[in-house]
Amino acid sequence: MHTTLHSIAALPWPWTFLLRNRSKGVLLLLLVMMSVLVITAISAITDSVMMTVYRSSVLAYEYASVIVSKGIGVPQRIIDHLRDAESVELVLPFLDSSVRVVGVLGSESRPVVAVPAQEFETVLSKLPVGLKGGRLPRQGEPEIAIHESIAQAKGVWTGDLIGREIDSDDYLWGAFMITGVLEGDIPVCLASLEYFKKQWVYDTGDLNYAYLVFPALGRFEAMNETLANLPSDEVTITTLESVRPSYNAEYSNIRLIMWAVDLLVVVIVSTAMGLVNTVHYLSRLREFALMSAIGLTPATLVLRTIVEVLSLGLVGFGAGLAAAKVTVSLLSACLFRPRGIEIAGIGWRSIVFAIPVPILVSVFSTITIWFNILKLDVVAMLEGRDCS
Numbered sequence: 001m002h003t004t005l006h007s008i009a010a011l012p013w014p015w016t017f018l019l020r021n022r023s024k025g026v027l028l029l030l031l032v033m034m035s036v037l038v039i040t041a042i043s044a045i046t047d048s049v050m051m052t053v054y055r056s057s058v059l060a061y062e063y064a065s066v067i068v069s070k071g072i073g074v075p076q077r078i079i080d081h082l083r084d085a086e087s088v089e090l091v092l093p094f095l096d097s098s099v100r101v102v103g104v105l106g107s108e109s110r111p112v113v114a115v116p117a118q119e120f121e122t123v124l125s126k127l128p129v130g131l132k133g134g135r136l137p138r139q140g141e142p143e144i145a146i147h148e149s150i151a152q153a154k155g156v157w158t159g160d161l162i163g164r165e166i167d168s169d170d171y172l173w174g175a176f177m178i179t180g181v182l183e184g185d186i187p188v189c190l191a192s193l194e195y196f197k198k199q200w201v202y203d204t205g206d207l208n209y210a211y212l213v214f215p216a217l218g219r220f221e222a223m224n225e226t227l228a229n230l231p232s233d234e235v236t237i238t239t240l241e242s243v244r245p246s247y248n249a250e251y252s253n254i255r256l257i258m259w260a261v262d263l264l265v266v267v268i269v270s271t272a273m274g275l276v277n278t279v280h281y282l283s284r285l286r287e288f289a290l291m292s293a294i295g296l297t298p299a300t301l302v303l304r305t306i307v308e309v310l311s312l313g314l315v316g317f318g319a320g321l322a323a324a325k326v327t328v329s330l331l332s333a334c335l336f337r338p339r340g341i342e343i344a345g346i347g348w349r350s351i352v353f354a355i356p357v358p359i360l361v362s363v364f365s366t367i368t369i370w371f372n373i374l375k376l377d378v379v380a381m382l383e384g385r386d387c388s
Contacts, residue, residue, distance in 0.1 A: 028276060029316045032361055035269040036320025036354045037327060039262050043350035044328050046258055048336075048343040050251050052103070056110050056187050058247050061240040063127050065213045065227055068236045073207025078230060087215060087222035090126070092119055093208035095196040098171045099146070099162060099189060101153035103341060109171055110150050112189040114196040115212070126214050127186055134158040134180030140194040145180035147187040153339050157181070174199065262353050266360050275368075302370045309365045313358030320354065321346060 067074060067082075082088050093116065098109040115123055117139035124130055129147070137143035144162070151157055158178050165175040176191065200209075215223035224239045291301060325346050332343035 028312050029319065031269055031272055031276070032313055032316025032358060033320040033323060035265050035357050036317050037323045039265055039354045039357065040321060040324035040346055040350045041327050041331075042261065043258055043353045044324070044346050045331070045343060046254055047347065047349060048341070049103070050254060051344065052187075052341060053108075053250075054247060055185055056108070058240070058243050059186050060111070060127065060188065061238070061243050063214070065215075065224055065240070066210060066238040067213060067227065067230065068210045068238070069207075070234055070236060073205065073209055074211060074235055076207065078235065079211065081230075082211075082213060082226070085223070085226050087219035087226050088213060089216040090122070090212075090214040092116070092123070092212045092214070093193060094210055094212050095193060095200065096210070097173065097191075097196075099150060099154070100167075100169060100171045101150055102339065103153075107169075110147065110187050110189065112144065112172060112191055113212075114191040114193040116193050120190060123190070123212075124182075127184070127188070129182050129184035129186050129188060132181045132183040134178070136190065137179050137192045137195075139192050140198065141192060142174060142176050142195055143179045144176040144189050144191045145182055146178055146189045147182045147184070149187045149342065150189065151178070151181055152337070153341070258353060262356065266356050269357060269361060271364070298373050301373050302366065305369045305373070306362065306366050309362045309369070310358070313362050317354065317358045320357075321351065324350075324354075 067078075079091055082091050095114045097112040097114070099112055101108055101110055113123070117137065120136045131145065132148055134145065136145050146154075146156075146162070154162060156162055156178060158181060160178050161175050162170065162178060163172045163175040164170045182188065182190065213223065213227065224241065227237045227239065230237060291304075292298070296304075328343060328346060336343045
């Protein structure tokens with residue numbers, strides 16, 4: 001009995017075989033690493049694309065809401081009512097347009113907001129946006145200040161011209177000279193409302209077609225409740241509550257696609273890993289037979305193989321995350337950032353998508369290994385007879 005226990009204690013650690021036979025372990029390691037790399041990188045890029053969409057189409061509504069006339073202009077009594085409301089700090093007339101940029105999934109739009117020139121600094125102070133270089137547009141002139149990400153995406157800078165007269169594929173009508181570059185969380189452009197109104201198709205007289213409404217400090221929800229009570233037959237209200245559901249629906253569809261890709265990759269890798277492990281461990285049946293002969297039970301043998309597979313899975317998972325981080329950084333620096341597309345690093349959501357890989361690979365591999373060990377004929381194997 002003492003001899004048997006001593007023999008068991010003298011057995012090498014479960015992963016010793018793989019360390020001594022690196023060519024066999026490297027293949028299994030690469031399978032896990034590459035699958036984690038693909039899943040994590042795709043998830044990180046997808047999250048960054050959706051965050052870019054959120055910043056360009058939703059984020060501004062966390063700071064202001066919009067009212068648009070259903071007629072020629074917003075009635076003055078509505079504006080007076082809003083300016084008297086305690087929840088409203090500022091009501092500014094504006095008109096909007098957009099510029100075209102090329103994103104990851106094709107053409108995307110970025111907002112152009114035209115406000116009174118004397119209110120440029122006010123708008124910038126209330127939004128997470130600032131002037132990085134150059135100057136703001138002059139009143140009544142065909143000038144524009146664009147966000148740095150838009151400048152990078154379009155390959156333009158201060159002094160260049162943008163607009164449909166320059167590029168027929170652009171969404172912004174006319175030709176505007178870039179006077180300044182903006183920076184911040186919202187990829188927005190600023191232009192002069194006075195110039196926009198001169199080019200506006202409709203004559204609104206003393207009225208304005210649309211307004212930005214900024215809340216008093218800590219009164220954002222109260223302001224939107226005030227806006228919700230405005231006559232719906234005269235104005236259209238756009239708030240964070242009205243734009244977020246469509247974004248969430250789009251984002252949910254993207255995440256559903258990611259889960260489908262994740263599941264497909266996991267199934268393929270798990271199957272491949274199981275088949276490779278089957279071949280790998282069939283070549284070690286004599287080793288298992290010797291360990292069984294000195295007293296190790298089938299459960300103990302399976303436990304040893306689980307430790308090996310799980311160790312490989314965890315090492316592959318870590319290596320895959322490291323490779324994904326390097327890959328995403330290189331893609332961001334060489335491919336996306338020069339086009340004005342910011343790709344964030346590997347976040348916890350991307351890691352969550354990759355967690356099933358080592359788990360399911362270990363489970364699938366353990367099942368195949370267990371099946372072979374349970375039907376192992378120790379005597380036949382030690383005697384060198386065909387035990388198939």
